[in-house]
Amino acid sequence: MTGLTASLRLLTSALAVSLAMGPALAQQAAPAPSLTLELNAMQPSDKGCRLTFVVNNGLGADLAKAAFEIALFNEAGVVDRLTVLDFKELPAGKTKVTRFDLAGTDCTKLSRVLINSATECAGASVEPNACMRGLKTETKTGIAFGV
Numbered sequence: 104m105t106g107l108t109a110s111l112r113l114l115t116s117a118l119a120v121s122l123a124m125g126p127a128l129a130q131q132a133a134p135a136p137s138l139t140l141e142l143n144a145m146q147p148s149d150k151g152c153r154l155t156f157v158v159n160n161g162l163g164a165d166l167a168k169a170a171f172e173i174a175l176f177n178e179a180g181v182v183d184r185l186t187v188l189d190f191k192e193l194p195a196g197k198t199k200v201t202r203f204d205l206a207g208t209d210c211t212k213l214s215r216v217l218i219n220s221a222t223e224c225a226g227a228s229v230e231p232n233a234c235m236r237g238l239k240t241e242t243k244t245g246i247a248f249g250v
Contacts, residue, residue, distance in 0.1 A: 137161045138169070138193075138234055140218070141241040142248040143200070145210050152210035158190055159198045162229065162237055166193040169234055170223040175208065176215035184208065187222050215247040 137159075144155040160166055170189040177183040188203050224234035235250075242248035 134161070135237070136163050136233070137237040137239050138166075139239045139241065140171075141243065142216060142246075143243050145213065145244045145246065147210050148204050150204040150206045152205045152208040152213065153202055154188075154205065154216070155200065155202045156188075156190070157198060157200055158193060160193040160195055162233055163195055164226050164229050165195050166224065166226040166229060166234070168223045168225045169193050169221065171234075172219040172222050174217040174219050175205070175213055176217065177212050178214050180214060183212075185219065189223075213246055217248075218250050 139157075139159040139161065141157040142154065143157045144153075146153050146155075158169075168189070168191060170187055172185060172187050174182050175184045175186070184205075186205065190199075190201055193199060218238065218240065221232070221234040221238075224231050230236075238250060240249045
């Protein structure tokens, strides 16, 4: 009987620990709100250089407007240009592909694209700094892309 009592106590303790840890594990599994910008492609165009981005709004709210100031670095690592890219509306949970033609820019001379700031981040119940706070960057190109 003593063995059975000890087994029941051990089983009760294990159950109590697993019940206590359940909410903690559920909180860890929930992803943080994010806005992912992927520099997907870079190619010459009639106007200069075309940058293609894949954007995913995982902030949990629709963005009526999202725009970012970016810095373009040349092959010597010197800032060649600052410009604003307007991604317009980004519905919550949606992935969107957007292209920007940068007139007078030579793709072969770009070495890095840096997101300087969010010039606009607007939507119902969206804090103005949510776009930068939740920003994640990725690249499929041979140049550096980030914050």
